[in-house]
Amino acid sequence: xxxxELVDLKREFRxxxxxxxxxxxxxxxxxxxxxxxTALDDISxxxxxxxxxxxxxxxxxxxxxxxxxxxxxxxxxxxSVRVLGNEPHTHRQENARxxxxxxxxxxxxxWDLPLIDSFDLHQRIYKIAPAxxxxxxxFCEEVLRMEQFLHxxxxxxxxxxxxxxxxxxxxxxxxxxxxxxxxxxxxxxLAKDRIREFLKLVNRERGTTIMLTTHDLRDIxxxxxxxxxxxxxxxxxxxRIAALRERLGSERTIVIEFSDDPGTVExxxxxxxxxxxxxxxxxxxxxxxxxxxxxxxxxxxxxxADISFEEPSIEEVIRRLYRSMETDGPDKEEIDTWTRGQxxxx
Amino acid sequence: MNVYVAMIGKSYRKHLVYRxxxxxxxxxxxxxxxxxxxxxxxxxxxxEVDGISLSDMITYSIVNTVMALAMMDRSLAELxxxxxxxxxxxxxxxxxxxxxxxxxxxxxxxxxSALFSVLPTLAIAILFFGFQAPASPVNVLGFVVAFVLxxxxxxxxxxxxxxxxxxxxxxxxxxxxxxxxRTLFAGTMVPLWFYPDGLRTLANLLPFQHLAFGPAATxxxxxTRAEIGRNLGLGALxxxxxxxxxxxxxxxxxxxxxxxxx
Numbered sequence: 001x002x003x004x005e006l007v008d009l010k011r012e013f014r015x016x017x018x019x020x021x022x023x024x025x026x027x028x029x030x031x032x033x034x035x036x037x038t039a040l041d042d043i044s045x046x047x048x049x050x051x052x053x054x055x056x057x058x059x060x061x062x063x064x065x066x067x068x069x070x071x072x073x074x075x076x077x078x079x080s081v082r083v084l085g086n087e088p089h090t091h092r093q094e095n096a097r098x099x100x101x102x103x104x105x106x107x108x109x110x111w112d113l114p115l116i117d118s119f120d121l122h123q124r125i126y127k128i129a130p131a132x133x134x135x136x137x138x139f140c141e142e143v144l145r146m147e148q149f150l151h152x153x154x155x156x157x158x159x160x161x162x163x164x165x166x167x168x169x170x171x172x173x174x175x176x177x178x179x180x181x182x183x184x185x186x187x188x189x190l191a192k193d194r195i196r197e198f199l200k201l202v203n204r205e206r207g208t209t210i211m212l213t214t215h216d217l218r219d220i221x222x223x224x225x226x227x228x229x230x231x232x233x234x235x236x237x238x239x240r241i242a243a244l245r246e247r248l249g250s251e252r253t254i255v256i257e258f259s260d261d262p263g264t265v266e267x268x269x270x271x272x273x274x275x276x277x278x279x280x281x282x283x284x285x286x287x288x289x290x291x292x293x294x295x296x297x298x299x300x301x302x303x304x305a306d307i308s309f310e311e312p313s314i315e316e317v318i319r320r321l322y323r324s325m326e327t328d329g330p331d332k333e334e335i336d337t338w339t340r341g342q343x344x345x346x
Numbered sequence: 347m348n349v350y351v352a353m354i355g356k357s358y359r360k361h362l363v364y365r366x367x368x369x370x371x372x373x374x375x376x377x378x379x380x381x382x383x384x385x386x387x388x389x390x391x392x393x394e395v396d397g398i399s400l401s402d403m404i405t406y407s408i409v410n411t412v413m414a415l416a417m418m419d420r421s422l423a424e425l426x427x428x429x430x431x432x433x434x435x436x437x438x439x440x441x442x443x444x445x446x447x448x449x450x451x452x453x454x455x456x457x458x459s460a461l462f463s464v465l466p467t468l469a470i471a472i473l474f475f476g477f478q479a480p481a482s483p484v485n486v487l488g489f490v491v492a493f494v495l496x497x498x499x500x501x502x503x504x505x506x507x508x509x510x511x512x513x514x515x516x517x518x519x520x521x522x523x524x525x526x527x528r529t530l531f532a533g534t535m536v537p538l539w540f541y542p543d544g545l546r547t548l549a550n551l552l553p554f555q556h557l558a559f560g561p562a563a564t565x566x567x568x569x570t571r572a573e574i575g576r577n578l579g580l581g582a583l584x585x586x587x588x589x590x591x592x593x594x595x596x597x598x599x600x601x602x603x604x605x606x607x608x
Contacts, residue, residue: 073604092439096441101439103436106432113359126441153363
């Protein structure tokens, strides 16, 4: 059984139609006309137990709507949704006991009380056996290094400390599925690293299924092998990051440093993108020409100090994907063809 | 249930954090009693008005001030904010009943108030201004029941205003209106027995008198047993009705949030 399963999930929102002009507000009030906006349009995917999946999309793509439906606080317009076999919105409380949720922008801790008090209350709410609770707390305390601030009131914690607290709380009742909505938002590099390490450990050691939304693509690189991308309510990509990189990121960069400025240098199959005299940057398509052939094709008479290749970062890959969704650029058609294939075949 | 009992404790401790508030609240309570005593001394002096003496009015003022201190249910101000900011989603995800957590939060606050502002204020006020003992044990019992009803009605009213935040952009004007209605019809400052007949009839038709005048008059033995009984019955009806409306409105809001997506 899949941990999370969506089949043709659709969610529409009705919004009062707004009119312009000085009496627009009055017209809005009187006409009672509505426009329907589709936030999620026939989304289908399944996540197996123990998987760690990044759920991506530009702002307003429908990520939060999906998380809300999965946590049972929003009812889908049509389609079916299952989390660990339950339909979340009809079994909200049962679902709640089996999942952990962290909203990066919303705190679930008791603001005025020490962190430990929130955990204590959590134990009672989720009816966690004392021995299990102690073991889980000890685990979180150690890995997230919370001992220095466990007894500090939440309002005095730094954002990074608070996020660690939120994460620990979401895991104390040993949920099988963990939903993370932008868990690293606003954190410094060290705090982000710590949280990623922790999530990796939880996913690996406990087999907790993780689904996270993020705008920080380093999160994905470190945590998730699979990504699901939505845009304007539609599923645009579901698959491994490596595959996406292969398709979108076949373009490589080669940087050559010469001992003396050689003037103009031409390399077959490569395009010059930056020329700083002794340091020249070219791009080439890996599918068209193997990197070794490219190096072999370099003019022999030039003294070369250093050669380096640069892989496209995941940022670059995702940026290209988003951009291609927005504009009908040259990539558009190519991406359309293969994403369509990808979605249909999976 | 265990959860909710624990929450009372947490809420109590939460308020304990702001210890400086204690002194301010005691000071406000004592000053408030002092002002009322000064006003009634000027108005009544050594005489009696309609059979009410200065000593009666001092007792009335103290009882009402003490009740007001125990009631200030501000935990509901958060409700309005949580609904509007969408933070309510976090509360809905948890496996507990959110409205009940508001009730127990209020109880923790009241417990805190009882120990740290009601009792000290009461002691100081009695010491400085004198206080009439209750007329009989029946009056004490009646007062306790009336006070519980007052807490319920005040909670329900604040809850309703808080939930209006879901439908309106701001609720401060509703809060003002509620405050004004309370001041006028609860008889917090001027007991209803001084009201002209028309206004008093109107006050009797509204729930507000159960917040202040009812319990205080019961304590002082100004009501006959039959009147106490009728008052408590009416108060219970109001409390049940208002809490029922709260429940219904909450269910509606949750359904709207969940089905329509706010």
